Amino acid sequence: MPNDLIFAAPDLSVAAIAGSTSGFPVRRIFCVGRNYAAHAAEMGNEVDREAPFYFTKSAHALCASGSTIAYPPGTQDCHYEMEFVVAVGQPAFRVTKGDAMAAVWGYGCGIDLTRRDLQGAAKDKRRPWDLGKDFENSAILASLSPAADFGEIDAQSIKLMRNGETVQAARLSDMVWSVPEIIAHLSGFYHLRPGDLIYTGTPAGVGPVQSGDVLQGAVDDLTPVELSIGARE
Ligand code: MN
16 A cells, blocks of 8 residues: 555545534445336336336535535536435445345435436437536535434425425335335445435426526425525536
8 A cells, every 4th residue: 555645635525414513424326216207207218117227426426405506517407306315324235125224324305416418418329327417516415314313204205496486296105116125226236335325316397407596305304405506607
């Protein structure tokens, strides 16, 4: 191993924890695609009921709730996607659905910002989605809550307001793949570790953001997420 670094190590991405001065160090960000049937339909896709699928975002895409960000570069069609986020706190590898929830530390409200035009172009050319999904400030996250402070997942609602108007509203029970199913499946491909986040997909009602917009998202038992879209850089 080298003795030192030629420049300062990149900042660690840290998520806030509700009611605590401690932070949750973020390791990886996994995102589930097409996990609500109505959203898959609005995008012209069918839900794959054989298995969930994923894309990833760098931990450096994390953006704290309450931020104002510049309208993202390189896109004319940036979309909001409100999501329920699972925070992993225990290792999990090839766990069963029955054992999966032991890996969960807690939950948070997130927004998966998406450069929809770039994602669409990539889909058309059968290319990866990275430019459309994995960019700076594209993984918005509110303060996390421990699982013990959160009620039954299926009983809760998820919603997003754009400038005070509700644009997304669903139940977490609408998810095609449940949280334990996602963890069990994902743990067959990765050694999940503390600090990993899983964005569990978005309900129907996604749409574009404009400079000046304020997004406010909520899940019943969680700290709401808020994001303001500023001018282009
Ligand atoms: Mn998403």
